[in-house]
Amino acid sequence: MKIALATTNIGKIKEFKELLTPLNFSIITKQEAGITQEFKETGNSFTENAQIKAKALFQLLHMPTIADDSGLEVDALNGRPGIYSARYSKEGTDYANNQKLLKEMENIKDRRARFVCAICFINSKGKVFNILKTVQGEIARNIKGTGGFGYDPLFLYNGVRFSDIKIDAKNKVSHRGKCIKDLILNIKNWI
Ligand code: IMP
DSSP states (O other), X not given: OEEEEOOOOHHHHHHHHHHHTTSOOEEEETTTTTOOOOOOOOOSSHHHHHHHHHHHHHHHHOSOEEEEEEEEEEGGGTTOBGGGGGGSSSSOOHHHXXXXXXXXXXXXXXXXXXXXXEEEEEOTTOOEEEEEEEEEEEEOSSOOOSSSSTTGGGEEETTEXXXXXXXXXXXXXXXXXXXXXXXXXXXXXXX
C-alpha cells in the first residue's frame, strides 16, 4: 500500500520515514510524486493547516495521504511564533528564525515553550482523521548544536537541546513522534 506525504521539509521527511518504517507501506513524498505546486497554509490552527495540505494532495493523487503542520509556541510570547514558525523572520531560514526568537526573548525570564504537531490522515475513501500532540520544553539563552532542524538548537527538553540528541531519541518524546505513534496505532483501522 502506498501513502502520500504532503511534507516538503527535509528534516521532517527524515523523521517521518524513520518512524513509519515499521509499517509496511511505501511512503511517497509530494516531491517524489512530481507535485511542485505549493499548498497555501491559510488556516488558523495547526489542525486546519494540516487538513488543507492533506486535502489538496489527496485531490491530486487519490491515495491515502498524510500531512502535518507543526511549530513552536512560546508562553511568554502568547503562543508565538505558532503557526507562523517557519516564516517567523523576514528571511524565513532556520538561522534567522532562531536569532529572532533569541532577540525577542532577551529579557524574558519565563522560557516555557512547546512544539505542537498536527497530523491529518485521509484514507482511500476520503475520510479525514486528525491527531494533535505536543512536547513541553524551554527556550535556551544561546544557540548550540548542529543536529536536528528548525528551532532544535534552542529547544531544551529536560535541559538537553533537541539538536544534541539522536533522531531516534528525539522521536520517542517529540510532538511529531507522538503523533506518528498514534497514527501507527490507528492506521490499520482507518485505512
Ligand atoms: P511547517 O512545515 O509549516 O509545519 O513548519 C514547521 C516549522 O516549525 C519548521 O520550519 C520549524 O521551524 C518548526 N518546527 C516544527 N517541528 C520542529 C522540530 O521538531 N524541531 C524544530 N523545529 C520544528
